[in-house]
Amino acid sequence: MPNALELKAVSKRYGARTALDGVNLSVEEGQTIAVLGPNGAGKSTLLNIALGLLPATSGSATVLGRKPADALRGGRVGVLLQESGLLEDVPVKELIAAGAGMYPKPLPVELTMRAARVDDLATRPIGKLSGGQRQRVRFALALIGDPDLLVLDEPTVGLDVEGRRALWQEVRARRHTTLFATHYLTEADDYADRVILLAGGRIVADGPVDTIKSLVGGLEVRFTLDGADTGPLWTLPGVLRVRVEGGTAVLQTAASDATLRALFAALPDVRDVRTAGTDLESAFMTLTGGA
Incomplete structure (x- = not known):
């Protein structure tokens, strides 16, 4: 069986700027992968090349054993992109039904509308919808062809918490192969089987969420800084990295007990101290150089 997606040494350059630099990626069927x-x-360049919407400068891409554009035309890929326009004057159900007519074996329109939670908007013109409602319509259009591969670029932008949860429950229930890009790291932590972490056009980490976290290692010590000099923090025993987020200092440490004893000795007025295992956000910040 061919992989759902295969990128081999894919690079994309715009003049002197390199957007992707020799990316190799294999996605097996049934995986949910966060980019x-x-x-x-x-991220968006990678997804657009995977969809055949952008040509690679060098390297090759295949989707389900076919050229990406052929897989897309054959109805095997469902797509939700950040910048996808909708026909403003068309009612929701009419638009989704028209989308269904473009696929050889679409899902029932009513079923798809319920899955995307737009069944109560059936007669409303697209132009009368809120941003979150439009996003749910885009999700319905991505599902309607019953695709083998779902490609979602920032799929929950504009959705409330309940809407985000409902979308991911639907994705997981259908067991498509899903490739999604998101700025919501908690979504990757909660729903992805695997994380691809990009920085500077290259893959800097690839694996299950727990593996990505383990690349950073150690524990975190967080506390309120109140404008104190961060210089002494680097000298504390066990400290691997120091990061400041607003008024909070975050220490990555390989020896939390020793770090805490020295911290209280060096800064006796320190407050709101707490420790935790490394989360995905911390791993993201460390592995991408704090970008």
Whole structure:
């Protein structure tokens, strides 16, 4: 069986700027994979090449054993992109029914509308919808063809908490192969089987969420800094990294007990101290150089 997606030494350059730099990626069928990275890391470029919407400068891409554009035209890929327009004057159900007509074996329109939670908007014109409602319509259009591969670029932008949860429950229930890019790291932590972390157009980490976290290692010590000099923090025993977020200092440490004893000795007025295992956000910040 061919992989759902295969990228081999894919690079994309715009003049002197390199958006992707020799990316190799294999995605097996049935996986849910999050593509993460700071702005400009190459996430959208990777997805667009995987969809055949952009040509690679070098390297090759296949989707389900076919050229990406052929897989897309054959109805085997469902797509939700950040910048996808909708026909403003068309009612929701009419638009989704028209989308169904473009696929050889679409899902029932009513079933798809319920899955995307737009069944109560059936007669409403697209132009009368809120941003979150439009996003749910885009999700319905991505599902309607019953695709083998779902490609979602920032799928929950504009959705409330309940809407985000409902979307991911639907994705997981259908067991498609899913490739998604998101800025919501908790979504990757909660729903991805695997994380691809991009920085500077290259894959800097690839694996299950727990594996990505383990690449950073150690525990975190967080506390309120109140404008104190961060210089002494680097000298504390066990400290591997120091990060400041607003008024909070975050220490990555390989020896939390020793770090805490020295911290209280060096800064006796320190407050709001807490320790925790490394989370995905901390791993993201460390592995992408704090971008």
